[in-house]
Amino acid sequence: MGKILVTGATGNVGSHVVAQLASAGIDVRAFARRPERVRPGVEAVQGDLTAPETLEPALKDVESVFLLWPGLSTGNAAEVVSAIAGHARRVVYLSAFVPGGSGGHYGEIEGLIRRSGLGWTFLQPGGFAANTLGWADQVRQGVVRWPFGQASRALIHEKDIAAVAVHVLTSAGHNGAAYAITGPDELTQAEQVRVIGEVVGREVRWEEQPPEEARERLLAAWGDEAFVDSALKAWESFVAGPERATDTVRRLLGRPALSFRQWVEDHAEDFR
Template sequence: MGKILVTGATGNVGKHVVSQLAEAGLDVRALARDPGRAALSVGTGPVGIGPVGIGPVGIGPVGIGPVEIVRGDLTAPESLEPALRDVESVFLLWPSFTADGADETITAIAGHARRVVLLSATGADQPGNHYHEVERLVRRSGLGWTFLRPSGFAVNTLGWADQVRQGVVRWPYGRAARSLIHEKDIAAVAAHVLTSAGHNGAAYVLTGPERLTQAEQVRVIGEVVGREVRWEEQSPEQARELLTALWGVPEFVESALRTWESFVTGPEVVTDTVERLLGRPALTFRQWAADHAADFS
């Protein structure tokens, strides 16, 4: 199997992709804007790459491959030549809220690699968002491709950490029902797809195994960390002001608010894709909270 380049390698998902591939003894290259600050580690854990014939991660001895960290910036395609040299497959996470510049970057990837596994999002099949545009560019690039379209990331609830410590989470749409997914599950699916055949042209919708409202998520976090935490409904207007200041992209804020509102009356979908691909159930939100309990303490 050829060299695999992991972009977003220091992020919530990418670091687990790197770890799982390296633990399987594969030839991994990690892309980082600042290699000197990239704290990547290879360790064992409860999730494996899946039934691909190279040994499950975290169960018994496995080969530990070297992780080569290379400087590069996806928004500066001219910087990618060293990272793409001799690469067969790419795990691609586009780092922007817009698709500006993605065409040039994907063209650079297509000049070296044979296939790409793109971390996209649910809703990417509908026009009007940057995920849809990036997928369109990948489709026309000539690369073999697989799209991963996860539901909401459980790790995004770390944005409530300060409020959890204070015992009250103020946020809009407490009745919005989400099927949040553990970042380790996204990484495990990515690693499985990168290392096995039969996924070309597939778009996988990945979710957690259950739906919880946002208010229920807060309750679960409180139970796991041993602290009583209550939900306090925030108006969309207050949230809009707060998130615009935080994210700096008003269009993305509006999209997020519309999405959360829609999950009040039409709960987020739940799929069994993680279990079908990995041969084990997706990790629950309670498991995610336990894994991150220290972040809320």
């Protein structure tokens, strides 16, 4: 098996991809803005996908690439995909499942990859369990004030996303596949808060926040009006049309996906 390049190698998902590949004895190269944060013993290359000239040296002798796009727009993705196609044979792209839409920039990058000549597999996770870390300060205060408490999602553990990526990168039969991956539990946001409170040993209640108020807060935090409106629209959609759990993790890995409670147990100190 040839060398695998992992982009976003120090992030929530990429760091687990690197660790799992290294633990399996696979030849892996980590591409990161801060290579000093890469797991010890793993080859690391400093670079940034927004500066494609830094990618070329990292692609030397690489057979497969795990691609995690760092932005909220396509930016220079065409140049990045072209560079990968000039060196590697296949790419596993961490995309996203976008309900009721064209997929936004995720769909656009999928299109670039489809037209590149590369062998490809798309991982399309639903909600990330790690996104609930945004409630950590409120959890410590005992009240989470947020919109759409009845929005239901099957949040996925980042370790499962990484495990699926590693399986796809190291086994045959996945070219041309788009895998929708989720966790096993369909929980409303209010129920997610309850589970967090149970695990950390603190009573935490949900308080419904008007969407207009949340929009102002998110605009101040994120700055991207289109992205904020898209996020609010998506959360609202999960009230009437819950995100359904898939069995993709079980089918690919031969074991159940990790539960949301397991994720909270793994991250309990982040909420304390």
